[in-house]
Amino acid sequence: MxxxxxxxxxxxxxxxxxxxxxxxxxxxxxxxxxxxxxxxxxxxxxxxxxxxxxxxxxxxxxxxxxxxxxxxxxxxxxxxxxxxxxxxxxxxxxxxxxxxxxxxxxxxxxxxxxxxxxxxxxxxxxxxxxxxxxxxVERLTTQKEIMMQRNPYSYFCGDVHFGYKIIDNPDYCKKQVDGKVARKILVEDEEKAYLVKEIFKMYAEKKTIYEVTKWLNTNNPDHSYSYSWVCHLLSKKIYIGERCYNKKTYYIKPLIEPELFNKVQILKKENRNKAYNCQVEFNPFKGILFCGHCGCTFFQQRKDESNNVSRSKYVCNGKKLSYIKFKKSRKCSSHNIVKQEVWDATLLTFMEEVGLDFDRHTKPAVKYLKADISNKEMTLQSLQKQVSKNEKEMEKIAKILLDCDIDSLKQRYKQRYIEVENTNKELKKQIQEVNNEIAKISLKIDEMNKASKTRCLTEKEITEQFKAYIDRITAYTAAPKKHFFVIHFIAGKEFVVLTRYGINETWCAKLNLDYRFDPQTNTCIRISDNKEFTFSELEDMAVNQNMFSWNSSEQIKKEN
Missing domain, CATH: 3.40.50.1390 (Resolvase, N-terminal catalytic domain)
Known part of the structure; x- marks a missing residue:
């Protein structure tokens, strides 16, 4: 078998x-x-x-x-x-x-x-x-379209829109002759339909999607609804009775009045335009600024006078409630850092160790223009060779004309002489034009080089130079408004910078390579004699004894 x-x-x-x-x-x-x-x-x-x-x-x-x-x-x-x-x-x-x-x-x-x-x-x-x-497929599509025409509540397959549920169709019979009645139909789920109405009502009353989502999750702890889910729900036309199938629209009883739905769409568009037009503050330390206490990155809290945030600040992600719940860890103990504080510390260190390259962004353009000049000079040499060749030919023709007694030949050589002479005139015009172009490009290069010496670099341009040399910056809180920054260069050097950022007193000081930071004790150790220094002791050495590279925020701005 x-x-x-x-x-x-x-x-x-x-x-x-x-x-x-x-x-x-x-x-x-x-x-x-x-x-x-x-x-x-x-x-x-x-x-x-x-x-x-x-x-x-x-x-x-x-x-x-x-x-x-x-x-x-x-x-x-x-x-x-x-x-x-x-x-x-x-x-x-x-x-x-x-x-x-x-x-x-x-x-x-x-x-x-x-x-x-x-x-x-x-x-x-x-x-x-x-x-x-x-x-x-064609027969089934046609059959389903007929079902939808007969009963727009017919259900075949796929996800069910929130606010509705699926039940057996009481009109369906297995012995039906034409087979054009759906087994299942879509009906309103009263409990969920109420939530849909409330969501539209709240948004129309100018509640934010975040507030709507929070309300929805608070009142329905058995389910978890996301921001994007609510945003998507507010755009569905099925709630005003428009049900689409196979690119055709069928009409059912609406859950929401069309006026309310249209008002919500207008508000969504206005809010979207506001989001597009809002100014996004540049984050120069994105991806390189880390918290020394918990290892998390910092997020930038931008300046907002309406929320009493007078300065842009960096806040450790380890202080976020969502992160604490996800990692099941304690809230990070670090203090917020003023953006200018990190900027001053990094700029002071970078200026001393590397220096800013003011020609960095003009070099590619200058290189391209110099290459253009080289090409034009090659064209110029070719034109000059052609002119020299033509002049030699004209000399030969002139000698032939002096020795020739046959009129027909003389006429032919005269014609040739005139042609070569005209060609040379055109070539000389081209030479002059190429020389003028080379002079203009050379002048442009001089202007760019001169401008690069005097121009002020933008924050983005300076940041690009930072990230080309600096691997990471680790921040440690010594006390409120007092921080240690350990700046790690890609080449391997590490520098400790102290900062004090207050209303009456603002400064930063860069320690030399003889000092290293000890994260266990939150102090600095001098390698030469293994002596430990607190922030207060280093502050006295920097401000009063001038033992380190020291500068105030105002002085750094002037130098920059």
């Missing part, structure tokens, strides 16, 4: 898989086959990523002797006909026979190559199956 693998597939609920199972059972009993493995999947044959088909491709003659399939359409209706034939060839190469019950006389034998006639026949059958799929 042969061992067999039965492969069954249905693409819709209307198809009965038991019919295929009975066909395979009858064939197996008749042909003395014992089915040892049933592979069943419910998916469209047009989809190539089918788990059941993949499982079949992995089977070999150790599992069974033959694969039994009801017909070619069960095996695949893919448009890729070559892939269908390839799948059949794979089954045979795995040591399994293959038979389609609708053509029981033809058994494809294992470990054999498909003949040309077999390949052609399989391609024809696969093509027929693909065409059948197209026709079925």
């Amino acid at each position: 042969l061992k067999g693998i039965a492969y069954l597939r249905v693409s819709t609920e209307l198809q009965d898989i038991e019919r295929q199972r009975k066909m395979i059972d009858d064939y197996s009993k008749k042909n003395n086959i014992q089915v040892v493995k049933w592979i069943q999947e419910k998916v469209s044959g047009s989809k190539s990523n089918r788990a059941g088909l993949w499982e079949l491709m992995q089977c070999n003659n150790e599992v069974a002797d033959i694969v039994v399939v009801a017909d070619m359409s069960r095996f695949s209706r893919q448009d890729d006909l070559i892939q269908v034939v390839s799948n059949i060839a794979t089954v045979l190469q795995n040591g399994l026979d293959l038979v389609f019950i609708n053509k029981p006389d033809k058994i494809y034998k294992a470990d054999t190559q498909l003949s040309m006639s077999d390949t052609i026949m399989l391609i024809v059958e696969a093509y027929s199956s693909a065409m059948e799929r197209v026709k079925i």
